[in-house]
Amino acid sequence: MIKVHNTDMEKVLDVAGIIDNGKFFPGGFSIELENGLIRSVARRNATGRWKNCIAMPGLIQTHIHLGQTLFRGMAEGRTLLPWLENRIWPFEASHTPDTLAVSVTRSLRELFSSGCTGLLDMGVLRNSGVTVDILGRSGTRAVTGNSLMDVGPDWITEELSWLKEESERVMNSCGGLVTYAYTPRFALSCSDSVWEWLAELPPGIKRTTHASESQDELKHPAIRESGGNIYFLDKRGFTGPDTLLAHCIYLQEGEMKILQKSGTTAVHCPWTNLRLGSGIADIPAMRNSKVRVTVASDGAPCNNRLDLAGDLRLAMGLASIKKSPAATCTEFWFNSATRSAALALGWKNTGRLSENFAADITLIEPSDEEWEEPALSEDPVRYILELIWPERIVLTMVAGRTVFRNGEFPTLPSLPMKVSEARQLVLERSCGIPGNPLSK
Numbered sequence: 001m002i003k004v005h006n007t008d009m010e011k012v013l014d015v016a017g018i019i020d021n022g023k024f025f026p027g028g029f030s031i032e033l034e035n036g037l038i039r040s041v042a043r044r045n046a047t048g049r050w051k052n053c054i055a056m057p058g059l060i061q062t063h064i065h066l067g068q069t070l071f072r073g074m075a076e077g078r079t080l081l082p083w084l085e086n087r088i089w090p091f092e093a094s095h096t097p098d099t100l101a102v103s104v105t106r107s108l109r110e111l112f113s114s115g116c117t118g119l120l121d122m123g124v125l126r127n128s129g130v131t132v133d134i135l136g137r138s139g140t141r142a143v144t145g146n147s148l149m150d151v152g153p154d155w156i157t158e159e160l161s162w163l164k165e166e167s168e169r170v171m172n173s174c175g176g177l178v179t180y181a182y183t184p185r186f187a188l189s190c191s192d193s194v195w196e197w198l199a200e201l202p203p204g205i206k207r208t209t210h211a212s213e214s215q216d217e218l219k220h221p222a223i224r225e226s227g228g229n230i231y232f233l234d235k236r237g238f239t240g241p242d243t244l245l246a247h248c249i250y251l252q253e254g255e256m257k258i259l260q261k262s263g264t265t266a267v268h269c270p271w272t273n274l275r276l277g278s279g280i281a282d283i284p285a286m287r288n289s290k291v292r293v294t295v296a297s298d299g300a301p302c303n304n305r306l307d308l309a310g311d312l313r314l315a316m317g318l319a320s321i322k323k324s325p326a327a328t329c330t331e332f333w334f335n336s337a338t339r340s341a342a343l344a345l346g347w348k349n350t351g352r353l354s355e356n357f358a359a360d361i362t363l364i365e366p367s368d369e370e371w372e373e374p375a376l377s378e379d380p381v382r383y384i385l386e387l388i389w390p391e392r393i394v395l396t397m398v399a400g401r402t403v404f405r406n407g408e409f410p411t412l413p414s415l416p417m418k419v420s421e422a423r424q425l426v427l428e429r430s431c432g433i434p435g436n437p438l439s440k
Contacts, residue, residue: 009033009400014046015363016371019056020353021339022331024380031055033359036399040355050395052371053363054384057353058117058396059308060341063208063246063267065299066131066144067092067124069110070103070422072300080214080276086437088301089156092147094429097130102415102422104134109412110306111140112404114390115362117397120208120244120296120345122183123147125156128170135178139401139411141360143206143345145183146170150191155433160193177399179346181206186213187232188220199237206242206346208267209233212255213247214278228252230259239264244344246298247272248286249279259291265344266291268336270314271305272298283315284323287332294341295333308337309389316382330382359400364392 011033017026018041030044046052068088075087095103111119118141123131128146135142146166149157158166171180182198184190186209198207212218212229226232230251233239241263248259248266259266268281286293295315297306312333319328335341335351342351350358366387374380396404403411417425 010395010397010402013050013055013361013363014044014048015050015053015055016046017054018353019054019334019381019384022329022334022381024054024374024384026374029055031353031361033400036359036401038353038355038357038359038361041353050363053365053394055353055361055363057338057351057357058360058362058398059115059337060118060294060345060351061111061116061296061306061308062120062244062265062294062341062344063269063296063298064107064111064119064121064306066104066107066119066121067095067100068103068299068301069107069306070099070419070426072304074423074427075301078276079216080278081216083276083302089153090430090433090437091426092124093156093433094426095124095127096425096429097127098416099422099426100124100127100130101134101413102417102419104131105412105415106419107300107306108134108138108140109409110390112396112409112412113393113407114307114309115364115393115396116306116308117141117360117362117403118342118345118347118350119143120181120206121145122185122208123170125149125158126166128166129173132170132173132178134413136176137411137413139177139398139403141177141347141350141358141398143179143181144170144174145181145208148182148184148194149189150194151189157189160191160197163194164197179206181208183207184209184238186210186217187223187229188217195236195238203240203242206244207238208244208246209238210247211245212250213273214276215250218250228255230255234258234262242346244294246296247278247281249273249281251282256286256289256291259286260289263292266293268293268295268315269298269303270295270311270318272302274314275302280318280322282322283319284327287328292340292344293336294344295336307390309385309387312337313386316385330379330385334381334385359397361395361397362393363395364389365394366392
């Protein structure tokens with residue numbers, strides 16, 4: 001069981017304003033913290049270190065690949081399947097425990113410094129215990145798994161019996177704020193035996209996969225015969241309130257209704273969808289259909305930045321193309337990365353800046369000039385969301401514990417090797433795997 005020691009705790013945050021439940025409240029507040037919870041939020045003139053800051057619940061990444069951050073910029077100019085087959089899978093198969101540790105730690109630095117306090121990680125096939133260990137020591141709130149693949153090249157797949165044993169090992173290593181999720185890669189990388197195994201799991205355990213991300217997926221015989229990717233997953237029991245499906249771009253007729261009726265969460269990854277040329281998910285239509293939607297960054301090689309506020313900015317703009325600028329309110333978008341995201345991950349006591357909720361809080365500090373503008377803004381929350389957050393986040397805490405403050409990461413381990421050395425090692429190892437595209 002992982003234990004997180006409650007060191008470096010703030011007791012009171014006096015701030016110039018707060019955002020809660022998608023609404024901005026200026027005018028000065030005092031937030032009292034106790035035992036990792038928010039004890040009270042009360043009006044008070046702000047003084048002290050945080051007097052020019054805005055407090056809000058920390059952002060939550062509902063789809064991310066911590067193990068891919070090391071590969072940033074190493075897989076360009078490709079659509080989804082070539083991107084995976086020719087670059088990402090060979091790189092993932094070439095991770096050592098040390099290179100994976102570099103990738104996970106670097107990811108957490110970016111996430112904490114951009115206001116994130118929680119995440120759902122898709123994991124990698126092997127060495128997932130490294131990820132769980134770093135997540136536990138970091139103090140973040142996390143759901144993580146080990147990528148499940150038994151169909152594909154032998155250097156990036158394992159037999160079902162091994163996958164089951166590894167899943168048990170990773171699950172048993174979780175604890176504290178880190179819990180487990182089953183993470184099959186996507187329909188094309190898993191046999192019927194894997195889906196049958198997952199269908200037998202008891203309710204209450206989180207599950208996630210990629211779905212309807214690319215038109216190429218729809219050409220697969222099993223998906224085509226099912227009528228679509230969501231139909232394929234639903235027939236195999238892989239929908240429901242404990243399930244999150246990333247992307248959901250190419251939904252077929254009736255599939256949005258399946259998501260809504262089953263309580264399945266659709267995770268929107270706008271930068272990835274554009275960068276890989278996949279398309280634009282119809283979020284206004286999902287919202288109108290009462291599908292739970294969250295927004296996430298996905299992996300660094302298909303985004304380049306793990307900046308969820310930046311993803312929200314893009315998502316809001318793309319939604320205007322699908323319907324109209326007024327079709328989807330900022331409250332919906334803010335909650336898609338806070339309260340809605342928390343509920344999708346089963347975290348009932350976070351995602352709000354409210355009494356008795358977990359003290360998962362981030363502070364953003366606008367400049368003096370930026371503070372002059374929200375008063376007359378028609379939509380101050382959108383104005384704040386569209387600031388460049390990594391330049392303005394000054395404090396991030398999880399359960400009252402400081403994980404980022406003014407450029408420092410008090411809970412994160414040092415890197416076991418230089419980033420450049422880790423990238424070179426992964427590239428060299430991938431070129432040595434017989435039969436993979438990089439070995440030619």
